[in-house]
Amino acid sequence: MMSKKDILAMSFAVVSLLLLVTASALATGEPAVMISDCNVEPEVLMPGDKGTITVTIKNMDTQSSETKTTTTTTLSTTSSTTTASTISAEIDSIRLISRTRDIEWRSEGSKRTEYYNVGALGPGKSMTIALPIKAAAYAHDGTYFPEVYIEVDNGKNVRFPVPVKVDSSSVEILEKDIPSEISLSESKEIAIVVANNRPNSVRGVDVRVKSESEGLEFTPERIFIGNLEAYEKKEVNFTLQTLGKFDQNREFSFEVAYKNGDNVHHNELKSSVLVKSIADVRLILVNAPEFVLKGEIVKIDFDVANGMVKDIKAVSVVPAIEGLRILPSEYFIGDMEVGDVFSASFDIYTRDLSLGDTTIPFTLLFKDVDTDKQYEMQGYEVHVEVREPQKSELPSPVLFVALLVILLLVAVVVGVRVKRKRGRREKK
Numbered sequence: 001m002m003s004k005k006d007i008l009a010m011s012f013a014v015v016s017l018l019l020l021v022t023a024s025a026l027a028t029g030e031p032a033v034m035i036s037d038c039n040v041e042p043e044v045l046m047p048g049d050k051g052t053i054t055v056t057i058k059n060m061d062t063q064s065s066e067t068k069t070t071t072t073t074t075l076s077t078t079s080s081t082t083t084a085s086t087i088s089a090e091i092d093s094i095r096l097i098s099r100t101r102d103i104e105w106r107s108e109g110s111k112r113t114e115y116y117n118v119g120a121l122g123p124g125k126s127m128t129i130a131l132p133i134k135a136a137a138y139a140h141d142g143t144y145f146p147e148v149y150i151e152v153d154n155g156k157n158v159r160f161p162v163p164v165k166v167d168s169s170s171v172e173i174l175e176k177d178i179p180s181e182i183s184l185s186e187s188k189e190i191a192i193v194v195a196n197n198r199p200n201s202v203r204g205v206d207v208r209v210k211s212e213s214e215g216l217e218f219t220p221e222r223i224f225i226g227n228l229e230a231y232e233k234k235e236v237n238f239t240l241q242t243l244g245k246f247d248q249n250r251e252f253s254f255e256v257a258y259k260n261g262d263n264v265h266h267n268e269l270k271s272s273v274l275v276k277s278i279a280d281v282r283l284i285l286v287n288a289p290e291f292v293l294k295g296e297i298v299k300i301d302f303d304v305a306n307g308m309v310k311d312i313k314a315v316s317v318v319p320a321i322e323g324l325r326i327l328p329s330e331y332f333i334g335d336m337e338v339g340d341v342f343s344a345s346f347d348i349y350t351r352d353l354s355l356g357d358t359t360i361p362f363t364l365l366f367k368d369v370d371t372d373k374q375y376e377m378q379g380y381e382v383h384v385e386v387r388e389p390q391k392s393e394l395p396s397p398v399l400f401v402a403l404l405v406i407l408l409l410v411a412v413v414v415g416v417r418v419k420r421k422r423g424r425r426e427k428k
Contacts, residue, residue: 031059031061031087031088031089031121031123031152031154031155032059032060032061032089032155032156033057033058033059033060033089033091033121033150033152033155033156033158034057034058034060034158035055035056035057035058035148035150035158035160036056036057036058036126037055037056038053038054038055038056038148038160038162039053039054039055040052040053040054040162040163040164040165041054041261042200042260042261042263043165043200043201044165044166044167044198044199044200044260045135045139045164045165045166045167045260045261046135046166046167046168046170046198046260046263046265047135047136047137047138047139047166047168048134048135048136048137048139048263049134049135049260049261049263050106050132050133050134050261050262050263051132051133051134051135051164051261052130052131052132052133053096053130053131053133053146053148053162053164054128054129054130054131055128055129055131055148055160055162056126056127056128057091057094057121057126057127057128057129057150057158058121058124058125058126059088059089059121059122059123059124059125059126060124061087061089061123061124062123062124087123087154088120088121088122088123089120089121089122089152089154089155090119090120090152090153090154090155091118091119091120091121091150091151091152091153092116092117092118092151092152092153093114093115093116093117093118093150093151094114094115094118094129094131094148094149094150094151095113095114095115095148095149096113096114096131096133096146096147096148096149097146097147097148097149097159098144098146098147100144101136102135102136102138102139102140102144102166103133103134103135103136103139103144103146103164103166104133104134104136104146105131105132105133106132106133106134107132108132115129131148133146133164135164135166139166140166141166141167141168142165142166143163143164143165143166144163144164144165144166145161145162145163145164146161146162146164147159147160147161147162148160148161148162165199167198167199167200169197169198169199170197170198170265170267171194171195171196171197171198171202171205171228171256171258171265171267172194172195172197172256172267172269173192173193173194173195173207173254173255173256173267173268173269174192174193174194174195174269175192175193175269175271176191176192176193176235177189177190177191178190178191178192178271178273179240179273180273180274181273181274181275181276182240182242182273182274182275182276183242183275183276183280183308186241186242186280186308187239187240187241187368187371188239188240189237189238189239189240190218190237190238190239190240191235191236191237192207192235192236192237192238192254192269193233193234193235193236194207194225194228194233194234194235194236194256195231195232195233196228196229196230196231196232196233196258197231198230198231198260199230199231200230200260201227201228201229201230201232202227202228202258202259202260203226203227203228203258203259204226204227204257204258204259204264205224205225205226205227205228205234205256205257205258206222206223206224206225206256206257206258207222207223207224207225207236207254207255207256208221208222208254208255208257209221209222209238209252209253209254209255210252210253210254210255211250211251211252212251212252212253213248213250213251213252215242215248215250215275216240216241216242216250216252216273217240217241217242218238218239218240218241218252219238219239219241220238223236223238228258240273241371241373242273242275248274248275249272249273249274249275250272250273250274250275251270251271251272252270252271252272252273253268253269253270253271254268254269254271255267255268256268280307280308280377281304281305281306281307281308281312281315281336281364281366281377282304282305282307282379283302283303283304283317283344283362283364283377283379283380284302284303284304284305284380285300285301285302285380285382286301286302286303286343287299287300287301288300288301288382288384289384290384290385291384291385291386291387292348292350292384292385292386292387293350293386293387293388293389293390294350294351294353294355294386294387294388294389295350295351295389296350297347297348297349297350298347298348298350298384299345299346299347299348300345300346300348300360300382301343301344301345302317302343302344302345302362302379302380303341303342303343303344304317304333304336304341304342304343304344304364305340305341306336306337306338306339306340306341307339308338309338310338310369310370311335311336311337311338311369312335312336312366312367312368312369313334313335313336313366313367313369314334314335314365314366314367314374315332315333315334315335315336315342315364315365315366316330316331316332316333316364316365316366317330317331317333317344317362317363317364317365317379318330318331318362318363318365319346319360319361319362319363320361320362320363320378321360321361323352324348324349324352324353324360325348325349325351325352326346326347326348326349326360327346327347327349328346331344331345331346336366346362348360348384350386353386354386355386355387355388356385356386357383357384357385357386358383358384358385358386359381359382359383360381360382360383360384361378361379361380361381361382362379362380362381362382363376363377363378363379364376364377364378364379365377
């Protein structure tokens with residue numbers, strides 16, 4: 001790559017050459033064509049980028065003309081007519097010449113690499129031509145000097161080197177504040193920085209967040225920044241909320257899309273957060289029997305504790321099992337302030353339970369007071385052993401009464417007989 005000193009020297013040489021060509025053309029009466037303005041878009045290309053060199057071509061000659069004399073002879077007189085007309089520059093072709101393949105004419109599917117039969121350019125007139133270019137994907141950072149070559153039929157040809165810069169720097173996403181841990185159902189702010197490391201401005205900067213695992217919710221999902229000037233940085237913020245099970249590492253990523261000229265580029269930042277039960281709403285088992293006899297009604301007692309750093313609302317405990325009679329079907333608590341502890345009790349009817357070990361899960365529901373979003377957490381699983389009722393060795397009450405009646409009857413009969421025997425003895 002050339003140094004700044006070499007670039008200045010070449011630019012001075014080009015300007016001197018153009019002035020010399022213009023002076024020579026004016027001296028010989030030929031049209032003097034030169035490039036009066038030049039622009040490259042985008043200002044700095046990235047490897048693989050498409051761009052445009054826009055040049056303004058001007059016929060600098062405003063005085064030169066050609067003279068034509070016409071002589072007419074009649075029988076008696078001879079007359080001459082002289083006319084003068086200005087000279088237009090006849091431009092045959094315009095093409096791009098490059099010593100390397102790092103910067104080339106972009107053919108866009110055709111094999112054309114120049115403009116043919118451009119046309120005539122009158123004295124003092126100018127035209128603007130756009131030359132499509134492309135930087136090779138392997139182009140190194142630096143400044144290249146492809147030449148715009150203008151072929152003039154009736155004048156001097158023009159060679160104009162155009163400085164085209166290539167820089168592989170990109171727009172990056174930098175982590176500023178991303179929590180490493182977050183509690184289930186908690187919300188936290190995430191801050192990232194979008195930095196344009198390029199020496200030119202970019203446009204259409206757009207940031208999106210993508211979750212590669214379930215249970216993460218970001219607000220908003222997209223932030224449009226717009227333009228970023230050279231080396232400009234901008235901070236953007238997202239709100240992260242979690243759902244689902246805890247003690248899991250959840251992955252997510254941020255993607256920035258931007259345009260360098262009309263070329264779309266992307267960059268990505270990957271990150272993760274560990275969802276833990278740091279401070280949450282807890283369902284605490286207070287009382288449950290170790291075993292029950294089939295058919296009994298069993299009471300299970302809980303404490304519900306708000307261990308979060310903010311109030312919650314619409315708190316309730318719900319049995320998460322079907323086919324079993326449990327009263328109440330939902331224990332509603334309502335609002336809970338930070339640090340509140342409330343009780344919740346259920347009656348379990350074991351008549352429909354099978355013998356053996358049974359698991360009865362309970363779910364905890366609550367809403368965020370700020371977002372009104374509802375959260376569902378697996379609160380607790382109660383394990384109970386259901387046993388067969390034991391058979392009593394004592395007679396049943398009906399049988400006992402029957403035996404008692406029989407004994408009474410026997411006693412009455414015996415008493416009657418004894419009384420009769422005593423009566424007979426007294427008669428004798």
